[in-house]
Amino acid sequence: MTQYIVHSFMRAADQDKCAGLKRCILHLDMDAYFASVEQRDVPIYRNRPLLVCHTTSDFCSHGVVAAASYEARKYGIKAGTPVWEARQRCPRGFFVHADIPKYLENSRQILNICERRAHRTEVFSIDEVFLDLTSPLREYSPGGERWQAAIDLAGSLKSDIRRELGLKASVGIGPNKLVAKMASEFQKPDGLTLVTPEQLPDIFASLPIKKMIGVGGRMQRNLRAMGIETIGDLARSPKEVMEWRFGVIGGLLWKAAWGRDDSPVVAGGGGDEMVKSFGHSLSIRGGSEELEFLETILLGLCEAVTRRMRRDEYLGRTVSLRLRIGYAMSYARAVTLHEYTDLPSKIYMASRDLLRHEASSGLWKEPVTNVGVSVSQLKRRHEGKQVTLWDCLDPREEKLTAVLDELRDRYGEGVVMRASLLEEFALSGMNLVR
Amino acid sequence: MVTLVEEPVDVSAVFRSGKLRPMVFNWRNQNYKIHRVLGSYRSMKGRYLEIHYSVMSETPEVYELRFSTDGMSWSLVRVHSEG
Numbered sequence: 255m256t257q258y259i260v261h262s263f264m265r266a267a268d269q270d271k272c273a274g275l276k277r278c279i280l281h282l283d284m285d286a287y288f289a290s291v292e293q294r295d296v297p298i299y300r301n302r303p304l305l306v307c308h309t310t311s312d313f314c315s316h317g318v319v320a321a322a323s324y325e326a327r328k329y330g331i332k333a334g335t336p337v338w339e340a341r342q343r344c345p346r347g348f349f350v351h352a353d354i355p356k357y358l359e360n361s362r363q364i365l366n367i368c369e370r371r372a373h374r375t376e377v378f379s380i381d382e383v384f385l386d387l388t389s390p391l392r393e394y395s396p397g398g399e400r401w402q403a404a405i406d407l408a409g410s411l412k413s414d415i416r417r418e419l420g421l422k423a424s425v426g427i428g429p430n431k432l433v434a435k436m437a438s439e440f441q442k443p444d445g446l447t448l449v450t451p452e453q454l455p456d457i458f459a460s461l462p463i464k465k466m467i468g469v470g471g472r473m474q475r476n477l478r479a480m481g482i483e484t485i486g487d488l489a490r491s492p493k494e495v496m497e498w499r500f501g502v503i504g505g506l507l508w509k510a511a512w513g514r515d516d517s518p519v520v521a522g523g524g525g526d527e528m529v530k531s532f533g534h535s536l537s538i539r540g541g542s543e544e545l546e547f548l549e550t551i552l553l554g555l556c557e558a559v560t561r562r563m564r565r566d567e568y569l570g571r572t573v574s575l576r577l578r579i580g581y582a583m584s585y586a587r588a589v590t591l592h593e594y595t596d597l598p599s600k601i602y603m604a605s606r607d608l609l610r611h612e613a614s615s616g617l618w619k620e621p622v623t624n625v626g627v628s629v630s631q632l633k634r635r636h637e638g639k640q641v642t643l644w645d646c647l648d649p650r651e652e653k654l655t656a657v658l659d660e661l662r663d664r665y666g667e668g669v670v671m672r673a674s675l676l677e678e679f680a681l682s683g684m685n686l687v688r
Numbered sequence: 689m690v691t692l693v694e695e696p697v698d699v700s701a702v703f704r705s706g707k708l709r710p711m712v713f714n715w716r717n718q719n720y721k722i723h724r725v726l727g728s729y730r731s732m733k734g735r736y737l738e739i740h741y742s743v744m745s746e747t748p749e750v751y752e753l754r755f756s757t758d759g760m761s762w763s764l765v766r767v768h769s770e771g
Contacts, residue, residue, distance in 0.1 A: 665734040
């Protein structure tokens with residue numbers, strides 16, 4: 255505990271010292287991470303198209319591609335491509351199951367290597383880390399010398415990861431997190447890119463708007479409708495117009511187009527922040543219009559979502575159902591429950607009603623190819639659960655769920671499951687609840 | 689190609705410097721001498737620790753072995769092979 259407090263004081267002191275300095279942020283992005291780990295561990299897969307799949311099938315027959323090796327990307331396959339489509343595009347590819355515990359263990363080791371270089375690091379995702387180099391490089395004079403020191407540090411960080419873990423990473427360096435992250439995309443794989451404040455905003459100006467962080471498909475369409483095709487177009491648009499059209503987000507996007515970002519590197523990945531939602535989705539090979547089958551999928555997803563909620567001690571109220579129809583149309587429907595819950599039956603019944611309503615709406619002109627469930631409007635379990643009359647009359651589900659959770663905690667996720675899920679979710683315990 | 693096996697195997701292993709290293713395993717009455725441990729990682733299954741190993745014998749196949757503290761047992765999980 256003492257060590258922790260001293261460490262915290264050091265961080266606070268460093269922050270004070272660095273407050274007046276221009277920042278130097280490094281973004282580390284592991285190249286084709288899951289696939290690279292598998293290629294490292296299984297020599298047969300090296301220099302060959304390898305697809306790491308999120309799937310409940312023993313033979314990787316459905317689900318989605320979680321990561322594609324660079325050799326597989328030549329076939330137009332990327333993360334999120336349905337497995338059946340990947341098999342069509344690359345029949346000679348190797349398809350393997352994602353081994354999340356293995357990737358997490360490697361991520362932990364990558365973070366350890368990063369923490370040797372900068373004590374303020376932020377885990378952004380399983381394969382991305384931000385390092386705040388402002389403090390470690392404060393002895394170098396601002397400008398060229400400090401940026402050169404950052405490049406040297408990045409080079410040694412990359413070679414440490416290569417030597418110790420046998421993995422390649424791309425690195426971006428910039429004056430803030432946004433620029434560093436966009437810089438890391440410039441050269442892949444195994445790249446190292448520095449973007450200095452003097453190069454902003456021109457360096458990003460010619461990039462298509464979809465390359466900007468925070469711009470998804472819908473925002474891209476909205477911006478295009480306004481004649482904004484590139485990041486430069488966005489930077490040249492009046493800020494007031496962006497704010498009028500998109501509110502707070504519009505202002506943030508405009509700042510981002512200029513390469514401005516004040517967000518700090520949050521040590522510990524912002525672990526104290528409240529989780530906003532829990533969700534799971536499943537791709538269906540070839541799609542399905544059979545309501546009974548879709549409801550079974552839904553039940554499995556609700557089991558997985560609520561299991562994670564209980565494990566992390568959250569209750570939720572808003573249930574969202576996301577459906578992809580065919581391969582172009584995707585939409586969501588949501589309902590808010592009267593009470594907060596973490597029980598699968600309540601989440602399932604709400605999402606099933608949404609599904610049945612959609613099935614009868616006549617909107618489905620094509621089969622459903624992806625089903626997703628998420629629960630939002632969360633609160634911590636210790637904040638209290640309102641007990642209803644029905645809970646008192648029938649507390650059996652709560653008791654049963656607690657016993658099942660205890661079994662899973664003790665023997666692992668796959669130890670017990672609903673009989674109705676045996677066929678579709680034979681491996682769901684291990685694959686869905688992580 | 690990945691072949692799911694999930695069968696118990698006999699393993700001779702050594703404990704060295706606080707680490708467990710498989711040396712030979714016997715699967716379907718055939719001994720496989722481990723020439724290379726390509727990687728290993730730990731995970732928890734419920735309350736039990738599992739250690740996973742990717743190993744190679746004389747042939748190009750890669751074998752995934754798992755040691756579980758549940759019953760102190762070894763399993764051959766899957767085999768990665770050409771084709």
